[in-house]
Amino acid sequence: MEISVTKPFLPDFEEYTKKIFGIWEREWLTNFGALHDQLNNSLMERLRLKNLSLFTNGHLALESALEALDVTGEVITTPFTFASTTNAIIRKGLTPIFCDISADTYCIDPNKIEKLITANTTAILPVHVYGNVCDIEKIQEIAQKYHLKVIYDAAHGFGVEYNECGLGTFGDAVMFSFHATKIFHTIEGGGVSYSDNNLSENFKKIQNFGLDSSGNIDYSGGNGKMNEFQAAMGLCNLEYIDCIIEIRQKLFQEYDKILSEIQGISLPIRQKHVRHNYSYYYITIDSEIFGENRDTVYDRLHFNKIYARKYFYPLTNKVIKDLNGQNNLPIAQKISESVLVLPLYTTLTLVEISRICNIIKEGH
Ligand SMILES: *Cc1c(COP(=O)(O)O)cnc(C)c1O
Numbered sequence: 001m002e003i004s005v006t007k008p009f010l011p012d013f014e015e016y017t018k019k020i021f022g023i024w025e026r027e028w029l030t031n032f033g034a035l036h037d038q039l040n041n042s043l044m045e046r047l048r049l050k051n052l053s054l055f056t057n058g059h060l061a062l063e064s065a066l067e068a069l070d071v072t073g074e075v076i077t078t079p080f081t082f083a084s085t086t087n088a089i090i091r092k093g094l095t096p097i098f099c100d101i102s103a104d105t106y107c108i109d110p111n112k113i114e115k116l117i118t119a120n121t122t123a124i125l126p127v128h129v130y131g132n133v134c135d136i137e138k139i140q141e142i143a144q145k146y147h148l149k150v151i152y153d154a155a156h157g158f159g160v161e162y163n164e165c166g167l168g169t170f171g172d173a174v175m176f177s178f179h180a181t182k183i184f185h186t187i188e189g190g191g192v193s194y195s196d197n198n199l200s201e202n203f204k205k206i207q208n209f210g211l212d213s214s215g216n217i218d219y220s221g222g223n224g225k226m227n228e229f230q231a232a233m234g235l236c237n238l239e240y241i242d243c244i245i246e247i248r249q250k251l252f253q254e255y256d257k258i259l260s261e262i263q264g265i266s267l268p269i270r271q272k273h274v275r276h277n278y279s280y281y282y283i284t285i286d287s288e289i290f291g292e293n294r295d296t297v298y299d300r301l302h303f304n305k306i307y308a309r310k311y312f313y314p315l316t317n318k319v320i321k322d323l324n325g326q327n328n329l330p331i332a333q334k335i336s337e338s339v340l341v342l343p344l345y346t347t348l349t350l351v352e353i354s355r356i357c358n359i360i361k362e363g364h
Pocket of ligand 1: 189
């Protein structure tokens with residue numbers, strides 16, 4: 001039996017068809033429809049946000065956040081993330097400057113940010129990778145001192161809370177991804193949350209060709225609207241999200257229980273004052289202690305049709321390598337070469353987890 005790293009959650013089929021029934025009655029498919037608005041409100045409530053703009057996908061939401069906040073020049077970011085983060089910076093004509101990560105959270109190391117700031121730096125783009133929470137206070141302190149904007153990539157952070165506040169409330173803008181593989185999804189989709197109410201008009205123009213409320217165009221916006229079928233999927237899935245997180249937590253605990261007994265494997269961290277969403281089960285393998293390196297374990301899992309993933313490896317794609325030869329990223333390099341993301345989805349069974357762990361253990 002094949003086991004993939006993730007599987008999309010699907011709500012009850014009848015529930016979805018019931019939800020889309022109204023689309024035929026209203027004959028309204030996209031452009032800020034009833035379901036779009038309903039999802040927007042429900043998400044603001046669930047994620048404890050002040051403002052939220054929904055997008056076609058998370059990547060576009062991130063590009064739009066850079067655009068709406070008028071980011072220019074250099075953006076300090078993490079190399080340890082999905083390609084989307086860096087690509088968004090580059091596609092907006094900006095220069096990514098890579099900062100190394102912390103050895104515990106794998107998020108950007110705030111102690112290494114300041115020495116990367118130049119006269120051209122205008123923003124910091126950290127990632128709450130695996131749903132781990134960045135050092136929000138220190139990042140904010142630096143941003144204030146140097147008048148930088150902070151845009152978080154919280155693609156992995158749906159439902160995560162820090163000091164009982166939604167992750168989307170920290171920073172100037174926060175991007176969420178609602179892609180099918182994320183713990184909450186709208187098939188494809190994403191959102192940006194922000195604290196400044198005035199940004200709402202900017203986001204609307206960016207995602208709807210620059211049209212203002214009276215139909216005039218004074219801005220060269222694009223198209224990034226979430227349609228009604230996406231919103232319907234989101235509304236259905238939102239009913240399940242607490243249950244999804246709960247199931248994943250149980251699976252997490254099972255992995256923890258078995259793997260904690262193996263020397264040389266480090267487990268996902270739990271952070272203080274954080275309500276986790278259990279979005280990724282990632283381990284790192286210390287080959288000296290474990291006796292085998294990550295790639296060997298990965299190959300054995302794949303041989304057994306268990307498709308664990310090397311998220312995020314390699315650290316740099318071709319484009320980035322050519323960009324600015326920034327090689328001083330020892331922690332990110334080391335983690336990237338030793339990390340493995342194990343299968344995790346709601347229909348994964350405890351028996352399957354035990355089988356996965358046994359195959360990992362074989363090399364030990
Ligand atoms: C998934 C992901 C994105 C992109 O989101 P999409 O909704 O797939 O466009 C961006 N950043 C990170 C870290 C992601 O994992």
